[in-house]
Amino acid sequence: xxxxxxxxxxxxxxxxxxxxxxxxxxxxxxxxxxxxxxxxxxxxxxxxxxxxxxxxxxxxxxxxxxxxxxxxxxxxxxxxxxxxxxxxxxxxxxxxxxxxxxxxxxxxxxxxxxxxxxxxxxxxxxxxxxxxxxxxxxxxxxxxxxxxxxxxxxxxxxxxxxxxxxxxxxxxxxxxxxxxxxxxxxxxxxxxxxxxxxxxxxxxxxxxxxxxxxxxxxxxxxxxxxxxxxxx
Amino acid sequence: xxxxxxxxxxxxxxxxxxxxxxxxxxxxxxxxxxxxxxxxxxxxxxxxxxxxxxxxxxxxxxxxxxxxxxxxxxxxxxxxxxxxxxxxxxxxxxxxxxxxxxxxxxxxxxxxxxxxxxxxxxxxxxxxxxxxxxxxxxxxxxxxxxxxxxxxxxxxxxxxxxxxxxxxxxxxxxxxxxxxxxxxxxxxxxxxxxxxxxxxxxxxxxxxxxxxxxxxxxxxxxxxxxxxxxxxxxxxxxxxxxxxxxxxxxxxxxxxxxxxxxxxxxxxxxxxxxxxxxxxxxxxxxxxxxxxxxxxxxxxxxxxxxxxxxxxxxxxxxxxxxxxxxxxxxxxxxxxxxxxxxxxxxxxxxxxxxxxxxxxxxx
Numbered sequence: 001x002x003x004x005x006x007x008x009x010x011x012x013x014x015x016x017x018x019x020x021x022x023x024x025x026x027x028x029x030x031x032x033x034x035x036x037x038x039x040x041x042x043x044x045x046x047x048x049x050x051x052x053x054x055x056x057x058x059x060x061x062x063x064x065x066x067x068x069x070x071x072x073x074x075x076x077x078x079x080x081x082x083x084x085x086x087x088x089x090x091x092x093x094x095x096x097x098x099x100x101x102x103x104x105x106x107x108x109x110x111x112x113x114x115x116x117x118x119x120x121x122x123x124x125x126x127x128x129x130x131x132x133x134x135x136x137x138x139x140x141x142x143x144x145x146x147x148x149x150x151x152x153x154x155x156x157x158x159x160x161x162x163x164x165x166x167x168x169x170x171x172x173x174x175x176x177x178x179x180x181x182x183x184x185x186x187x188x189x190x191x192x193x194x195x196x197x198x199x200x201x202x203x204x205x206x207x208x209x210x211x212x213x214x215x216x217x218x219x220x221x222x223x224x225x226x227x228x229x230x231x232x
Numbered sequence: 233x234x235x236x237x238x239x240x241x242x243x244x245x246x247x248x249x250x251x252x253x254x255x256x257x258x259x260x261x262x263x264x265x266x267x268x269x270x271x272x273x274x275x276x277x278x279x280x281x282x283x284x285x286x287x288x289x290x291x292x293x294x295x296x297x298x299x300x301x302x303x304x305x306x307x308x309x310x311x312x313x314x315x316x317x318x319x320x321x322x323x324x325x326x327x328x329x330x331x332x333x334x335x336x337x338x339x340x341x342x343x344x345x346x347x348x349x350x351x352x353x354x355x356x357x358x359x360x361x362x363x364x365x366x367x368x369x370x371x372x373x374x375x376x377x378x379x380x381x382x383x384x385x386x387x388x389x390x391x392x393x394x395x396x397x398x399x400x401x402x403x404x405x406x407x408x409x410x411x412x413x414x415x416x417x418x419x420x421x422x423x424x425x426x427x428x429x430x431x432x433x434x435x436x437x438x439x440x441x442x443x444x445x446x447x448x449x450x451x452x453x454x455x456x457x458x459x460x461x462x463x464x465x466x467x468x469x470x471x472x473x474x475x476x477x478x479x480x481x482x483x484x485x486x487x488x489x490x491x492x493x494x495x496x497x498x499x500x501x502x503x504x505x506x507x508x509x510x511x512x513x514x515x516x517x518x519x520x521x522x523x524x525x526x527x528x529x530x531x532x533x534x535x536x537x538x539x540x541x542x543x544x545x546x547x548x549x550x551x552x553x554x555x556x557x558x559x560x561x562x563x564x565x566x567x568x569x570x571x572x573x574x575x576x577x578x579x580x581x582x583x584x585x586x587x588x589x590x591x592x593x594x595x
Contacts (some may be wrong), residue, residue: 013543024262129317136315138385140307147333151324228367 010202044115069113078176110228122155
């Protein structure tokens with residue numbers, strides 16, 4: 001019991017004193033996962049919107065692929081990104097393995113299907129006749145897509161939050177392609193793994209509290225979005 | 233009387249079935265035309281083809297004489313019309329924002345948009361709701377907002393697809409009254425699909441009765457109601473008694489038609505031996521008590537027994553069998569006056585001019 005209480009006490013001190021190591025790790029986590037989510041937002045939302053609004057042969061198959069992608073195991077992504085970026089791999093010449101860039105790539109690959117799948121569902125949930133109503137109001141196709149995205153803005157925000165939540169908390173890919181290098185590629189999850197294995201529970205707990213806080217904030221927004229009513 | 237919209241050889245085929253087949257149809261500027269018919273008759277599909285929200289499989293739609301999609305751009309055409317659906321389909325913004333949305337799409341904003349939106353909000357009695365979120369509106373308020381949004385763009389043609397079907401009766405009545413007033417003010421050409429014939433009768437200059445994707449009859453309400461072209465239209469517009477018979481005698485103005493052993497005199501055209509269908513609206517049948525003579529000799533008065541009495545609110549529907557089945561609508565007052573009840577003998581009379589004759593072609 002002491003070990004937990006002592007750990008919590010230490011964690012609290014580290015947090016309120018803005019311990020530079022904890023702050024640095026947190027900041028890098030936010031930067032890497034934020035950038036990855038931002039990239040996934042563009043790819044995920046545009047592909048999700050197109051798939052939601054068009055009909056083509058094999059559409060159901062594509063949707064099933066996207067939904068499978070939402071559960072892509074981070075270690076598998078980590079493995080393939082590592083292979084591609086390995087010195088004599090196809091993109092080895094870029095020399096970005098064990099850099100934050102490699103982590104952003106891996107996390108973007110994890111987040112994109114999540115954002116895509118939720119965007120797709122969000123756009124499909126709008127009433128079917130809504131499109132006819134928008135066209136009847138004289139909208140061009142581009143205006144229609146803009147209005148539909150605006151209508152689905154909160155579920156789309158949920159997509160972004162879910163994507164971000166997925167990558168900020170994953171550890172497998174980050175440790176494989178980032179390498180957990182201090183002050184360079186060490187993020188909340190990889191640091192927690194390392195500190196725990198070393199028995200430094202205080203700092204591990206401080207990092208975990210930050211992760212939990214982020215998870216709570218994300219779910220707060222998701223809950224708000226889910227509980228909301230649509231207009232008639 | 234200028235034609236604003238014309239359909240030529242219009243067909244909509246989806247998934248191998250013919251949903252709409254309209255060889256020709258003209259809509260006059262300023263008129264209100266209702267499309268009525270049962271579910272699946274093609275009303276909504278025809279509306280969507282006319283508004284070019286659905287591309288017709290063959291044929292063309294001419295707006296002010298110009299073929300849409302050829303001489304006239306589809307987008308340009310759509311920007312001159314408006315459509316209101318059964319569901320209000322409001323955007324997730326304020327009432328004001330919703331009413332302004334069509335203007336915004338056309339690049340109209342600022343004080344000009346504000347002036348237009350405010351006048352439409354006033355027109356539909358929702359000015360006090362302008363800052364409310366569309367999510368918090370009642371069904372009636374939402375549909376008023378949808379109508380205001382449609383009128384804000386001053387459409388040259390307004391399409392309405394069952395606009396009142398989801399509303400409760402008092403709300404529906406209030407909105408129909410508002411729309412009636414607004415249409416009288418703006419003289420907007422309107423095409424409305426509805427399955428409620430009373431709504432159609434109230435708002436329209438003309439009615440088109442649809443069945444199986446085709447227009448069975450298109451005419452003024454009084455003509456459709458009293459002179460239906462076939463049995464389907466007759467029954468859809470509320471003709472309760474539809475009888476098949478054979479013309480026995482012809483004079484200058486009237487025919488004697490034999491129906492199941494009874495002779496019925498009707499005003500109409502026909503020749504002896506011809507098969508005809510007689511349509512008798514229930515409002516045109518008067519009931520009285522039999523005058524004692526076993527068989528009354530008065531023309532078109534038939535004695536019979538009441539089979540069933542169905543209360544319909546203000547009226548009672550009385551089914552009589554007098555050699556053939558006949559249905560009459562009787563006010564509650566008259567029902568009590570005559571002490572009508574099931575099983576009782578009555579005399580039913582119909583004026584020869586109140587019976588519509590449909591000639592069966594090909595026989």
